[in-house]
Amino acid sequence: MKKLIISTLFATMMAGTAFADTTLKLVEVITSPERTETLKSIVGKFEAANPGTKVDIISLPWNEAFQKFATMVSAGDVPDVMEMPDTWLSLYANNGMLESLEPYLAKWEHTKELTPRALELGRDVNNTAYMLPYGFYLRAMFYNKKLLAEAGVKEPPKTMEDFTKASEAVSKLSGKYGYCMRGGPGGLNGWMIFAASMAGDNTYFKEDGTSTMNSEGWAKGIEWMVDLYKKGYAPKDSVNWGFNEVVAGFYSGTCAFLDQDPDALIAIAERMKKDDFGVMPLPKGPAGKSYPTIGYGGWSMFTTSQNKDLSWKLIATLEGPEGNIEWNKKIGALPAYTAAEKDPFYAGDQFKGWFEELADKDTVPTVMPTYLEEFAFFKDSMAIKTSQQALLGDISAKDLADQWADYLTKAQQKFLAKK
Numbered sequence: 246m247k248k249l250i251i252s253t254l255f256a257t258m259m260a261g262t263a264f265a266d267t268t269l270k271l272v273e274v275i276t277s278p279e280r281t282e283t284l285k286s287i288v289g290k291f292e293a294a295n296p297g298t299k300v301d302i303i304s305l306p307w308n309e310a311f312q313k314f315a316t317m318v319s320a321g322d323v324p325d326v327m328e329m330p331d332t333w334l335s336l337y338a339n340n341g342m343l344e345s346l347e348p349y350l351a352k353w354e355h356t357k358e359l360t361p362r363a364l365e366l367g368r369d370v371n372n373t374a375y376m377l378p379y380g381f382y383l384r385a386m387f388y389n390k391k392l393l394a395e396a397g398v399k400e401p402p403k404t405m406e407d408f409t410k411a412s413e414a415v416s417k418l419s420g421k422y423g424y425c426m427r428g429g430p431g432g433l434n435g436w437m438i439f440a441a442s443m444a445g446d447n448t449y450f451k452e453d454g455t456s457t458m459n460s461e462g463w464a465k466g467i468e469w470m471v472d473l474y475k476k477g478y479a480p481k482d483s484v485n486w487g488f489n490e491v492v493a494g495f496y497s498g499t500c501a502f503l504d505q506d507p508d509a510l511i512a513i514a515e516r517m518k519k520d521d522f523g524v525m526p527l528p529k530g531p532a533g534k535s536y537p538t539i540g541y542g543g544w545s546m547f548t549t550s551q552n553k554d555l556s557w558k559l560i561a562t563l564e565g566p567e568g569n570i571e572w573n574k575k576i577g578a579l580p581a582y583t584a585a586e587k588d589p590f591y592a593g594d595q596f597k598g599w600f601e602e603l604a605d606k607d608t609v610p611t612v613m614p615t616y617l618e619e620f621a622f623f624k625d626s627m628a629i630k631t632s633q634q635a636l637l638g639d640i641s642a643k644d645l646a647d648q649w650a651d652y653l654t655k656a657q658q659k660f661l662a663k664k
Contacts, residue, residue, distance in 0.1 A: 267552055268299045269559055272317075272327040274310040275542055275576075277489075279511060283575040291562040298555060308430045308487050311625040318342075325556040329376045329545040331366070332613070336621040337545070338375040344546040346374040349557045355565055363581035366541050369616055377564050378543035380578030382506035383610055384438060385537065385598040386525050387513065392421060392501040401525045405442060405469065408502070408528040412478040415501040422500040425491040426470075426479035428636055432487075433628045434538045435504055437613060438527060440466030445532025447611045454658035458650035459643070466530070467649075468642035471635050484636045495522075506540070508577030510595055524598030526608055537602055539610040542578070619656040627652060 273284055281304050288300045303324070305313050311333070317323070329337070337343050346367075350356045356364075363378045388401050396414040412423020427435055441447040444462025457463050473479055480499060483491070488509075495503040496516040503509065504527060513522065527535040544560045546553065562568050566582055573580040574590055579599070585591065602608040614620055628649070635645040 266297050266299060267555060268301055269326065269550075269552060269556060270301050270303065270324040271559065272314065272324040273302060273304045274314060274328050274330060275307050276304045276310070280576050283572055287563055287568045287571060288559070290568070291559055294562070295555070295558065300559065311621065323547050323549045325550040325552060326544060326546055326559050329543050331369075331378075331541045331543075331615045332624045333621045334376050334545070335370050335616050335618050338370040338373075339618045342547055342549075343375040344548045344550065344553060344556075346377055346546065346557070346560070349561075350374055350377075353561060355561075358566065358583060359581050360583050363541075366612070367543060376543040376545045377560060378541040378581050379564060379569055380541065380573045380576070380580050382508065382540040382542070382578055383537055383599050383602065384434060384504050384506060384527060384539075385602055386527050387495055387503040387505060387509065388523055388525060389495065389498060389501045389521065390523060391521050392418070392498060396421075396501070401523065402528050405439065405528045405530050409469075409473070409478070412473065412502065413476070416476075416478045421498070422480050422483075423478040423502055424473055424483075425486070425494040425500040425503040426474055426483040427486050427488070427491045428474070428479075428484035428633055429490070430487040430625065430629060432632060433613070433624045434540070436467060436470055436628070436632060437611070438504065438536055438538055439470055439530075440464075441536035441611060442466065442527070442530035442534065443469055445530055445534055447536040447609060449614050449653070450657045454654060454661045456650040456653040456657065458653060459646040464643060464646040467635075467646045471642040471645070474636045475638070484633055504537075506577065507579060507596065507599060510577050511575070514595065519595070524595065526598055526602045526605060529607065534607045534609060535602075536609050536611040539612055614653070614657070617653075617656045617660055619652070619659075623649075623652060623656070 271288065273281060281302070284302060288302060292298055292300060362381070364374070367374045367376050367378050392415055393401070393411065396411070396418055398411045398414055402408040402411045415421050415423045440463045443466030444457070444460065446462065448457055450456055474484065480494060483494065486494065491503055492505065492509050492512050494500050496513045527537050529535045544563055546556045546560060550556045563572065564581070566584070569580055569582060570585060570588065603610070631640070631645055631648050634640045635642055
């Protein structure tokens with residue numbers, strides 16, 4: 246009888262274990278209310294298809310995400326799956342914290358439907374898919390048609406020189422400015438775009454690993470950015486602006502120009518009449534070229550996950566055609582699937598500027614050196630602090646270029662030494 250009771254108790258415990266609920270932790274880092282609601286919608290479908298599985302979504306505010314997530318990781322609070330920005334990929338992949346998705350991609354039915362670019366960028370570290378990109382963020386220039394007309398600017402500027410003149414003209418209007426400068430979190434893209442365009446070259450390093458940041462062309466582009474702010478062609482408080490602030494600055498009519506990715510369309514299209522704004526290719530530098538940054542975000546799995554197959558199922562739901570299109574239509578990124586180009590949503594005039602850039606041989610989509618382990622800190626901490634110092638006059642534009650060059654040279658030479 247005693248053996249029967251023990252056997253029954255053991256069987257009950259085992260059954261309880263087999264059917265116990267499983268909770269996956271998912272961290273979102275490029276956060277907004279609209280994105281989070283869309284994420285919950287897609288995750289809800291995953292939970293319905295996998296009874297007994299719950300997904301705990303942790304949404305970190307983007308302006309503080311880098312530090313907050315690093316603190317979580319150092320405390321051992323590591324998720325199963327996370328939204329991985331391109332600039333963080335090298336940091337976590339090179340430290341052995343991310344699971345290779347290659348075994349899953351080899352068997353997944355939708356792998357062949359992804360764009361070659363998505364697979365290429367997902368394998369940016371050691372040619373291994375430590376991340377599956379969900380979409381791409383390509384910079385183009387939003388412009389306010391009414392403000393330009395009021396300032397007497399007859400057509401959108403095609404060159405950086407004309408952009409400066411147009412910004413000056415708009416800034417003469419009471420309470421108006423030319424450029425919605427992103428001086429706070431996420432602002433590095435603008436500096437890189439205009440510095441490379443001024444230099445006529447998007448090469449970040451020489452063969453020996455020396456950074457080009459303080460070379461004549463790049464340094465001149467950095468000085469051009471500082472001058473825009475110091476001359477009053479950007480709002481004074483834009484030294485602290487992040488994504489939400491620059492987008493609000495544009496749709497409120499405070500400034501006439503905004504360089505941003507397609508995700509800015511969400512808020513702008515909701516608040517402005519479609520005939521009052523346009524999206525054009527970025528203005529070209531003296532060499533007749535422009536270098537819009539192309540960034541990407543994706544989904545990664547951490548090696549510490551105790552439920553790797555289930556975590557992959559979650560990624561597959563988020564990245565599958567249905568989830569991917571739903572997600573990108575809401576966040577504004579260009580999807581990772583080749584078939585998405587035929588979707589009527591992307592065929593309208595609002596996306597015209599980005600597709601013009603992709604078709605222009607003198608517009609070169611440029612990936613920042615995200616493969617460097619030190620780049621995440623550079624982009625989300627050092628670059629913000631030092632660029633703000635330059636805008637406020639605490640250091641010169643030359644000092645800024647020199648500091649960036651010194652830091653990136655050390656990072657690149659360390660990278661080369663490991664190869």
